[in-house]
Structure formats: structure tokens, C-alpha cells
Amino acid sequence: MASQEASISTRKYDDSSIRTLSALEHIQQRPGMYIGRLGTGDHPDDGIYVLLKEVVDNSVDEFTVGAGKRIEVALADDGGVTARDYGRGIPLDSVVACVSQINTGGKFMTGADGEDRAFACSIGLNGVGLKAVNALSKSFVVISRRHGHSRKAIFAEGALLSEERGSTMDPDGTEVYFLPSERFFPGFHFEAKHIRRRMQHYAWLNSGLSLSFNGEKFFSRRGLLDLLEAKQESEPLYPPLHYRSDTLEFAFSHTSSFNESYYSFVNGQYTNDGGTHLSAFKEGILKAVNEITQKSLDADDVRNGIIGAVAIRLDSPIFESQTKNKLGNTEIRVGIVNEVRKAVVEVLYKNPELKSKLLEKVTQNETVRKQIQAVRREAREQAKKTSLKIPKLRDCKFHLCDAPARRKEEEKIKCSESVLFLTEGDSAAANMVSARDPETQAVFPLRGKPxxxxxxxKETIYKNEEFYYIMQALGVEASMDDLRYGRVVIASDADVDGFHIRNLLITFFLTYFQPLVLSEHLFILETPLFRVRNKKKTYYCFNERERDEAIAKLGKGHEITRFKGLGEISPNEFGPFIGPDMRLLPVNVDNVREIDGMLGFFMGDNTPSRRDYIMENLR
Incomplete structure (x- = not known):
């Protein structure tokens, strides 16, 4: 111990140890600070899509100020992507600075009256976006066209290679091409479906903006009404209530479901974790219905079954992270609450039939709530008798719902990184508990098949002990706003029983907590299927292709182990598989309308059609 202390005390630390990074070097050293997760492109929040979003956001900002109504995005043959708008174009003398010098851009200038700015209500106000794209790209090309003149700059890994000026007959606007660097995104690939989804969001939020992706057109005339029509899983009980002002747009209706589903946006950015604007929107609806009925109704009675969308435009949005998933501006709450309340009250007074159907749904919600109250009380009384609040849960220190209360940025990051692993059995849980990071990773073992x-x-949750404890661990009994973990990860074995458990858990979440899935918090853990090793080297392989490649590398004298269950992987080996580079498959819903039919087909009563499907697809 003494020798170790001496080593530390004599370790070199002088002026030569201090280093000042350039802005682009800092982005390259700490990319997670600027774009969140890195990833390979399998998940819609992976870094390569954040880079594309930063580019397209600038083009949308042009449309917002009335310059340019068309944006074209296309994948290149080399794996890169090109985005072209028809706005004003970056001022030619500033092209290189705007894409390479941090804190440089046209979104800082404000006149004495607060209105003299080249952009208003922009998403990117920090002068970072295009610089991050440039710094994290193997190849980056920007072309600006203005009034018959153009300027082109070519970069590699953030370093300027060449630039040229010229004349052009092409329309004004900015064109950006970038190829993400394998240094930061090894094995990356763009998934067309993730880009299409982003293009559709842009269209819904910017009525009149025409977008195309690889030639496919995206356009919306009705804005959020079109979004609700596409997202609702069943027919609305009444025509959606819609309101739009210069800074606020919202739409909502009730369906026969008891799930709440919301889609919230700030300056065109999808905030899948909501924030101030979403909570204010929900509060405004409650206050309006209370005013109409002259009662103090339970919030759940009013909101259960709602599908809604809210979009705001804000001069200086404050997000809880660079990836902009949750809005933090508290000063806007009262204004949004009052505007929503006033608008909803006015519509309900003018539409007696709509008001009648809305209140009928509220009454139905109240009846159902009272029916399960007794069951809920019984479940809570049973929970009090246990020695621990949630038996078998090995919790972590930081939780997603704690983030607003945390002051330090590193603590907020840890809150957003919190994970709950739902594992199959005690043996797998024991390995995870030994290998986990107790600050951000919690483990809950299941007892056999759910x-x-x-x-x-819904009262099934309160009668089934395991479902009840999962709900309590997640903290979502009252509201998704109280979700305690940024990611809920199903960690079942790679065998028939494990896949069945996976399907049963997905069914549970889609049935009772659908918003958790729609807001992209549910994942499936991938763990290695094979271990291939000799006396000198060990490879962990997640599929047959990786196994065959490992065999080829090791040659003769290797041994192969096929892992069936997570409990077969020793705690010493398990750590990397739930570490920062763990492989997660997101559980996504491409079409909400198809959820009930899909669950009915796969999880409902046995039917001839399902039997025929299984027989046709047996291998």
C-alpha cells in the first residue's frame, strides 16, 4: 500500500501535463457530450442519425423563416448521406467558419428589441451542430449557393482539405454531404426506416414543407392532425380537438383504450421524454375539463385513453442534454397551461356533442378506476407485509426521474443512463449483480414465465405479484413522468423458453404501459451465443457468422462453447456484455394501429391461421 502511494505521489504532473484541445479535437475526444450515444445505426437514436438531424434541422430553420420550402435527403453509394435545401444558403465568406469553428453561426444575433435575428425559434442555438458532423465524419463536403455564386469546402476528419469559389446556375441553398467516420461509428449503416420516420416527423411539424428521402415524398397539410391519424391504434371517440397559434400547436382525442399516448416536440425536435411543455399541456386539459364540469376530477379519469400531440416554438429552449430528449424550461409552464385551458374550454363550449363524448369517456374512466381501487388496496397491503419494498430488486443509485433535481451534469448523465434488467431466474441475476455498475444498473429476476x-x-397487474413489483420498480403506476430508468432491458436466455418470456414481457408492456414502448425505453439484451477460444485468445460471438470468423482466426486447437442461458456465463466474463458497449435491440412500433391485431395473432387463443403460419415458416 505504501509503495502504491509513493508511486502516485511521484507520478509526473507539471505544466507539460496540461493540454488545451481545439473545439473539433474536443468533439472527437468526447463525442458523447455532443451527440449522446454512438452506436452502429441499428437504433433510431444512434449518433449517425443525430448527425443527419443536425444537418436537416438547419434546413428546417430556413423553412421556418420563410426561405425555402423543399429539402432533399439521399443516401450515397459509399454509405454517406446528402442533404440539400433551397433556403438562403450560408453566407459565402462564412462557410468554412460555420462548419468548423465552434460557437459560430447565425443564431446568436439579437437586436435591442430582441427580434433582430436571422433565425427565430431554432432548435440549434449553441453553434455546435454542423461542427460536430464535420468533426465526426471521415469525409464532409459543404456547398453554399447564393445569388449565382457558390462556395465549396471539403474536410476529412474535421480538417479542411480544400475550398473553392465559383458561379452557378443552381437555385440558392445549402448542400451538405457527410460520411461518418468508422473511428467513431465502427460498422455503421443507415437504416432507411429510421430516416423515413424522421422525415415524416418533420413534415407533420412543418405544414407546407416538402421533404424527400431517396425520392420518397413527405408532406403534410394538417400538421398534428395527420400525426394523430397515423399514430392512433383505434378510432377516436370524437374528432380530434385541434388548436394552433404562432408558438403553440396541439391536438388530442380519446380512444377506447386506457393508455395515454403523447407526442411532444420543441422547434421540430421530438422530445420522447417530454418535459415542461408536455406536463403543462396535460395540466391544461385537466383544468379545462374541471372548468367545464365545475368539478375537481381525478387526473387519470380525464387523461386515460388520450392520444395527443403538442408542439411549441421557443426562442431559447433549454434541454436536459445535448440530445434534446426532454425540455427543461420551467418559465413557460404557466403560459402553456393557460393557453391550452382557454382553447379547450372554448372548443368544448362551442361543440356540445364533442363535449358530451369526452365527458362520457371521463365517466367510464372513473367507473373503471373505482373498480380496481379495492384490488389496488389489497395489493398494497400485501406489499407492506414483505420485508423489502420490492423483493429481489437490486436497485441502482441514480434514476431517470431524479435528473431534474440533480445539479451536477455528470449526475444528470448517470440518471439518463439508468437501466433495469429484467432477467430470467436467479442464476442469471446473480451474474448480472456481480458484473453490473451499481450506480446506474438495477436487476430484477423473474420467477419462471410471466x-x-x-x-x-388492468386489475391483473394488482392481482399478479410479479407484474405488480415490476410496475412498482419502474415507478409508472401514476404516470410515465415518474419512470425510474432510462432503459428497461429484457435479458432472457437465447432458447425457446427465453424467447417466449421475451414475448410475454413485451405483451405486458404493450398492454398496460404502451407509452413506455412508444417513447423508446424498452430494449432486448443481446448476449453471446458462442465462446471460441484456444490457450492464447478468446472470442465471444453473437451469431454463427462471428463464430465462423473466430474459428478461422484461431485455426486448429480451438474449443467452442454454446451458451444457452445467461447463467452459464461466469460473472468474470459477463461484465463487458452489460458494459458501455452492450448490444441492445430496441423494441419499436412501426404502426400503432397494428398492435392489437399483432398481439391477438401471436398471443391470443390458438387459431388455425397461427398454426398455418407456424407450419409455413418452420425451418
Whole structure:
């Protein structure tokens, strides 16, 4: 111990140890600070899509100020992507600075009256976006066209290679091409479906803006009404209530479901974790219905079954991270609450039939709530008798819902990185508990196969001990706003029983907590299927292709182990598989309308059609 202390005390630390990074070097050294997760492109929030978003956001900002109504995005043959708008174009003398010098851009200038700015209500106000794209790209090309003149700059890994000026007959606007660097995104690939989804969001939020991706057109005339029509899983009970002003747009209706589903946006940015604007929107609806009925109704009675969308435009948005998933501006809450309340009250007074159907749904929600109150009380009384609040849960220190209360940025990051692993059995849980990071990773072991809850009412949660404890661990009984973990990860074995458990858990979440899935918090853990090793080297392989490649590398004298269950992987080996580079498959819903039919087909009563499907697809 003494020798170790001496080593530390004599370790070199002088002026030569201090280094000042350039802005681009800092982005390259700490990319997570600027774009969040890196990834390979499998998940819609992976870094390569954040880079594309930074480029397209600038083009959308041009449309917002009335310059340019068309944006074209296309994948290149080399794996890169090109985005072209028809706005004003970057001022030619500033092209290189705007894409390479941090804190440089046209979104800082404000006149004495607060209105003299080249952009208003922009998403990117920090002068970072295009610089991050440039710094994290193997190849980056920007072309600006203005009034018959153009300027082109070519970069590699953030370093300027060449630039040229010229004349052009092409329309004004900015064109950006970038190829993400394998240094930061090894094995990356763009998934067309993730880009299409982003293009559709841009269209819904910017009525009149025409976008195209690889020739496919995206356009919306009705804005959020078109979004609700595409997202609702069943027919609305009444025509959606829609309101639009210069800074606020919202739409909502009730469906026969008891799930709440919301889609919230700030300056065109999808905030999948909501924030101030979403909570204010929900509060405004409650206050309006209370005013109409002259009662103090339970919030759940008013909101259960709502599908809604809210979009705001804000001069200086404050997000809880660079990836902009949650809005933090508290000063806007009162204004949004009052504007929503006033608008909803006015519509309900003018539309007696709509008001009648809305209040009928509220009454139905109240009846259902009272029916399960007794069951809920019984479940809570049973929970009090246990020695721990949530038996078998090995919790972590930081939780997603704690983030607003945390002051330090590194603590907020840890809150957003919190994970709950739902594991299959105690042996797998024991390995995870030994290998986990106790600050951000919690573990909850399942006891065998969960109940198939398809078609069952919500009181099932309170009668089923395991479902009840999962709900309590997640903290979502009252609201998704209280979600305690940034990611909920199903960690089941790679065998038939494991896949069945996976399907049963997905059914549970889609049935009772659908917003958790729609807001992209549910994942499946991938763990290695094979270990291939000799006396000198060990490879962990996630599929047959990786196994065959490992065999080829090791040659003769190797051994192969096939892992069936997570409990077969020793705690010493397990750490990397749930570390920063763990492989997660997101559980996504491409079409909300198809959820019930899909669950009915796969998880409902046995039917001839399902039997025929299985027989046709057996291998």
C-alpha cells in the first residue's frame, strides 16, 4: 500500500501535463457530450442519425423563416448521406467558419428589441451542430449557393482539405454531404426506416414543407392532425380537438383504450421524454375539463385513453442534454397551461356533442378506476407485509426521474443512463449483480414465465405479484413522468423458453404501459451465443457468422462453447456484455394501429391461421 502511494505521489504532473484541445479535437475526444450515444445505426437514436438531424434541422430553420420550402435527403453509394435545401444558403465568406469553428453561426444575433435575428425559434442555438458532423465524419463536403455564386469546402476528419469559389446556375441553398467516420461509428449503416420516420416527423411539424428521402415524398397539410391519424391504434371517440397559434400547436382525442399516448416536440425536435411543455399541456386539459364540469376530477379519469400531440416554438429552449430528449424550461409552464385551458374550454363550449363524448369517456374512466381501487388496496397491503419494498430488486443509485433535481451534469448523465434488467431466474441475476455498475444498473429476476396478459384488464397487474413489483420498480403506476430508468432491458436466455418470456414481457408492456414502448425505453439484451477460444485468445460471438470468423482466426486447437442461458456465463466474463458497449435491440412500433391485431395473432387463443403460419415458416 505504501509503495502504491509513493508511486502516485511521484507520478509526473507539471505544466507539460496540461493540454488545451481545439473545439473539433474536443468533439472527437468526447463525442458523447455532443451527440449522446454512438452506436452502429441499428437504433433510431444512434449518433449517425443525430448527425443527419443536425444537418436537416438547419434546413428546417430556413423553412421556418420563410426561405425555402423543399429539402432533399439521399443516401450515397459509399454509405454517406446528402442533404440539400433551397433556403438562403450560408453566407459565402462564412462557410468554412460555420462548419468548423465552434460557437459560430447565425443564431446568436439579437437586436435591442430582441427580434433582430436571422433565425427565430431554432432548435440549434449553441453553434455546435454542423461542427460536430464535420468533426465526426471521415469525409464532409459543404456547398453554399447564393445569388449565382457558390462556395465549396471539403474536410476529412474535421480538417479542411480544400475550398473553392465559383458561379452557378443552381437555385440558392445549402448542400451538405457527410460520411461518418468508422473511428467513431465502427460498422455503421443507415437504416432507411429510421430516416423515413424522421422525415415524416418533420413534415407533420412543418405544414407546407416538402421533404424527400431517396425520392420518397413527405408532406403534410394538417400538421398534428395527420400525426394523430397515423399514430392512433383505434378510432377516436370524437374528432380530434385541434388548436394552433404562432408558438403553440396541439391536438388530442380519446380512444377506447386506457393508455395515454403523447407526442411532444420543441422547434421540430421530438422530445420522447417530454418535459415542461408536455406536463403543462396535460395540466391544461385537466383544468379545462374541471372548468367545464365545475368539478375537481381525478387526473387519470380525464387523461386515460388520450392520444395527443403538442408542439411549441421557443426562442431559447433549454434541454436536459445535448440530445434534446426532454425540455427543461420551467418559465413557460404557466403560459402553456393557460393557453391550452382557454382553447379547450372554448372548443368544448362551442361543440356540445364533442363535449358530451369526452365527458362520457371521463365517466367510464372513473367507473373503471373505482373498480380496481379495492384490488389496488389489497395489493398494497400485501406489499407492506414483505420485508423489502420490492423483493429481489437490486436497485441502482441514480434514476431517470431524479435528473431534474440533480445539479451536477455528470449526475444528470448517470440518471439518463439508468437501466433495469429484467432477467430470467436467479442464476442469471446473480451474474448480472456481480458484473453490473451499481450506480446506474438495477436487476430484477423473474420467477419462471410471466402470465400471458393479452386481453386481460388492468386489475391483473394488482392481482399478479410479479407484474405488480415490476410496475412498482419502474415507478409508472401514476404516470410515465415518474419512470425510474432510462432503459428497461429484457435479458432472457437465447432458447425457446427465453424467447417466449421475451414475448410475454413485451405483451405486458404493450398492454398496460404502451407509452413506455412508444417513447423508446424498452430494449432486448443481446448476449453471446458462442465462446471460441484456444490457450492464447478468446472470442465471444453473437451469431454463427462471428463464430465462423473466430474459428478461422484461431485455426486448429480451438474449443467452442454454446451458451444457452445467461447463467452459464461466469460473472468474470459477463461484465463487458452489460458494459458501455452492450448490444441492445430496441423494441419499436412501426404502426400503432397494428398492435392489437399483432398481439391477438401471436398471443391470443390458438387459431388455425397461427398454426398455418407456424407450419409455413418452420425451418
Amino acid at each position: 402470465l400471458n396478459c393479452y386481453g386481460k384488464k
